[in-house]
Amino acid sequence: xxxxxxxxxxxxxxxxxxxxxxxxxxxxxxxxxxxxxxxxxxxxxxxxxxxxxxxxxxxxxxxxxxxxxxxxxxxxxxxxxxxxxxxxxxxxxxxxxxxxxxxxxxxxxxxxxxxxxxxxxxxxxxxxxxxxxxxxxxxxxxxxxxxxxxxxxxxxxxxxxxxxxxxxxxxxxxxxxxxxxxxxxxxxxxxxxxxxxxxxxxxxxxxxxxxxxxxxxxxxxxxxxxxxxxxxxxxxxxxxxxxxxxxxxxxxxxxxxxxxxxxxxxxxxxxxxxxxxxxxxxxxxxxxxxxxxxxxxxxxxxxxxxxxxxxxxxxxxxxxxxxxxxxxxxxxxxxxxxxxxxxxxxxxxxxxxxxxxxxxxxxxxxxxxxxx
Numbered sequence: 001x002x003x004x005x006x007x008x009x010x011x012x013x014x015x016x017x018x019x020x021x022x023x024x025x026x027x028x029x030x031x032x033x034x035x036x037x038x039x040x041x042x043x044x045x046x047x048x049x050x051x052x053x054x055x056x057x058x059x060x061x062x063x064x065x066x067x068x069x070x071x072x073x074x075x076x077x078x079x080x081x082x083x084x085x086x087x088x089x090x091x092x093x094x095x096x097x098x099x100x101x102x103x104x105x106x107x108x109x110x111x112x113x114x115x116x117x118x119x120x121x122x123x124x125x126x127x128x129x130x131x132x133x134x135x136x137x138x139x140x141x142x143x144x145x146x147x148x149x150x151x152x153x154x155x156x157x158x159x160x161x162x163x164x165x166x167x168x169x170x171x172x173x174x175x176x177x178x179x180x181x182x183x184x185x186x187x188x189x190x191x192x193x194x195x196x197x198x199x200x201x202x203x204x205x206x207x208x209x210x211x212x213x214x215x216x217x218x219x220x221x222x223x224x225x226x227x228x229x230x231x232x233x234x235x236x237x238x239x240x241x242x243x244x245x246x247x248x249x250x251x252x253x254x255x256x257x258x259x260x261x262x263x264x265x266x267x268x269x270x271x272x273x274x275x276x277x278x279x280x281x282x283x284x285x286x287x288x289x290x291x292x293x294x295x296x297x298x299x300x301x302x303x304x305x306x307x308x309x310x311x312x313x314x315x316x317x318x319x320x321x322x323x324x325x326x327x328x329x330x331x332x333x334x335x336x337x338x339x340x341x342x343x344x345x346x347x348x349x350x351x352x353x354x355x356x357x358x359x360x361x362x363x364x365x366x367x368x369x370x371x372x
Contacts, residue, residue: 058340061249064279087296095142095295102138106131110199128202129180129234136177139170143300147174151306154179154265156235159227160309163257164267165329166239167247168280169287170294171269174302181237182226184208184219192287203234220256227262237267240322243342246279247271250335251342253326259318263309266325268333272301305332 071080110131117124154162172183182204196207208219226236240253258264271278276297280290294300307328312321330337
């Protein structure tokens, strides 16, 4: 008991004495009713925290917003049930057959070309590109996708890179069925990783792990090599947000694609959620289940805009250049631009950032108390 009493006494000594900051009269004269605005008046930091609770625009970027239910009516519910039976009992098996047949033809043809033709055969790379475009078209057909492409079709030209907003891995498939891009993408496990390593590399794709600093250095070097290469037949595609966003917002564009000294060709992608939400939340859903969700929907509806190439302006920094291109894509696709770094979805804020926020909060509170 004596030990507990000693511990309690030590804890009391550690507690700040409020009388050092407030007079006895101010302590005794407590308001009868404390309003929320009185609390928010204590510090701008509290107002900032309250605003974040009310409107957390960062969290909203990575949330899938469910559509409003329409099958609540006694007349509509039977039709909805018939739709479910048709989509899962007829449409889904038919799409699986299409996808399976396409994959069998693709892997058989790709293996023959890859192992029979020589490494430096001029036809090998061209045939492999055509096969990749073909299998991407098969994936798109398995969703009964309705895609409208606006603007001139991309072509391989020296000193250029394509950048697009990112909603799901199917962004790459949708763009790839039109043009064989060499893409920069996060490494994935499972069958997706197998395809990345064995098929994507034939296009000159670059894979990285966002948690490895060494990978980021390698990617930056390969970026410059691809831009300066004369025998690279595939345009380079980059998703500068670095993560999937729910197609209502665009988060901060990384500056890596905008400091290469080349033309940047913006691509805006907008999905219509009338039948299915194409957003892929990789923290809650595997890509396989994401494909099942798409294949059991009525259709994937999407618009793709190829915008005019942009060049860095005199006196413009790569960060400002990235923001300008982000503005163009956001306006064209009807998305809301926010300044958040998408990598915060995967990493906690650094201790230095937390300490700086704590210091600002403490100084503001002390300043307010001294004014009283």
